[in-house]
Amino acid sequence: MNSRDATVIGYLAVLAAGITLQAVSIRRPDRLPSLGRVLANVMQTRTGRVGVVVAWAWVGLHFFAR
Amino acid sequence: MINMTSSGSGRRLEAWPDLRRDGRRAAGTRPHQSAQLRQRVAKSLPVNTSGEGKFSVVTDVGEAADNPSVAQPSAAPPSLGQAAAAGLRQPIVAILLLIALFTTVSGKPLDGFLMLAVATMLISDAARSRRQAARGGSGASPSATTSATSPATSHQRGPRRLLAGAARLAAGALYCVIVGSFRRYSWPATASVVVFGCLMIAIGWQGPLPRRRPLTGEPLRRAWLWAVVLVSGGLLELASLLQQPHLTTDSYAHPTISALTDPVLASFPGRSAVLGGWLLAGWYVVSR
Numbered sequence: 001m002n003s004r005d006a007t008v009i010g011y012l013a014v015l016a017a018g019i020t021l022q023a024v025s026i027r028r029p030d031r032l033p034s035l036g037r038v039l040a041n042v043m044q045t046r047t048g049r050v051g052v053v054v055a056w057a058w059v060g061l062h063f064f065a066r
Numbered sequence: 067m068i069n070m071t072s073s074g075s076g077r078r079l080e081a082w083p084d085l086r087r088d089g090r091r092a093a094g095t096r097p098h099q100s101a102q103l104r105q106r107v108a109k110s111l112p113v114n115t116s117g118e119g120k121f122s123v124v125t126d127v128g129e130a131a132d133n134p135s136v137a138q139p140s141a142a143p144p145s146l147g148q149a150a151a152a153g154l155r156q157p158i159v160a161i162l163l164l165i166a167l168f169t170t171v172s173g174k175p176l177d178g179f180l181m182l183a184v185a186t187m188l189i190s191d192a193a194r195s196r197r198q199a200a201r202g203g204s205g206a207s208p209s210a211t212t213s214a215t216s217p218a219t220s221h222q223r224g225p226r227r228l229l230a231g232a233a234r235l236a237a238g239a240l241y242c243v244i245v246g247s248f249r250r251y252s253w254p255a256t257a258s259v260v261v262f263g264c265l266m267i268a269i270g271w272q273g274p275l276p277r278r279r280p281l282t283g284e285p286l287r288r289a290w291l292w293a294v295v296l297v298s299g300g301l302l303e304l305a306s307l308l309q310q311p312h313l314t315t316d317s318y319a320h321p322t323i324s325a326l327t328d329p330v331l332a333s334f335p336g337r338s339a340v341l342g343g344w345l346l347a348g349w350y351v352v353s354r
Contacts, residue, residue, distance in 0.1 A: 003319045007306055011323065014299040021291055033285040038292050040354045041281045046271070047188055051158030053270030054184050056351050057263030058165060060344045061177045062324060063331060065256035
């Protein structure tokens, strides 16, 4: 396994961890919040809301704009 | 946050602890005294009255939750420097400034400039709110101080709602097809994404604060697991970026996420599909 494979496996592991957390949060919402609930909680203040929307906008800029 | 609705025979009053206290006190009073209390609360708040017997009041205390000085005005207003420093200490501002730094040094000055601009506006907004609060104002900017829910929109149902949804879907699909046809990093693609992104940021800035029950108890204690996942992804991306031969040159051995997605984004269908996902995520975020 070369370093490229290790890097890609690292990204996939992070993705898998996110999917697992989301699946667990759907099964046990009383124990673990879903990503949507965490975002909603963060977005209850203006700063949090703007921060999350900016993070979303940054993704588009990062991939398409220069 | 205060929500007061009146519709037909149903009547509901929800308030923060001080008003709940008032409500409990009122429960032990006579009916005309209870009505006086409701009138006092309604008069002290901006109320949207459009519709028959229905009104809704939503006030923003999100800033007060962030900043205790908003809720408890102090005698001497802080200096501009102190207020700006308080804004600078907000974690999201720090994150935006870090993103601005790293995107600029990795050859994307436009991203960096926009992040820096938003961080500066957030600092300015927080400083203004802090100074206003210290002078005895509400501390929240006028754009988000109140957000009244119009009965006309909250009760938008049936064909009108379907039509609006279909129109948004068609506009989104058209955007994906048109912008997806532009070459990546070309000026039309850049302009389209920048304009749309700024529009959504403006909507997010002005938009109503979501009225949801905050996380408490065990779900709140375990929310850090999501932070671990997001920070791990960010650190992995940063490690790959720093191991490139140059910050603006991709590495085969240590690919960043954008390097891995290059093959997908090289084609028109791939760009359109990714743009579609981006728009859906934006819609989801703004509607929270």
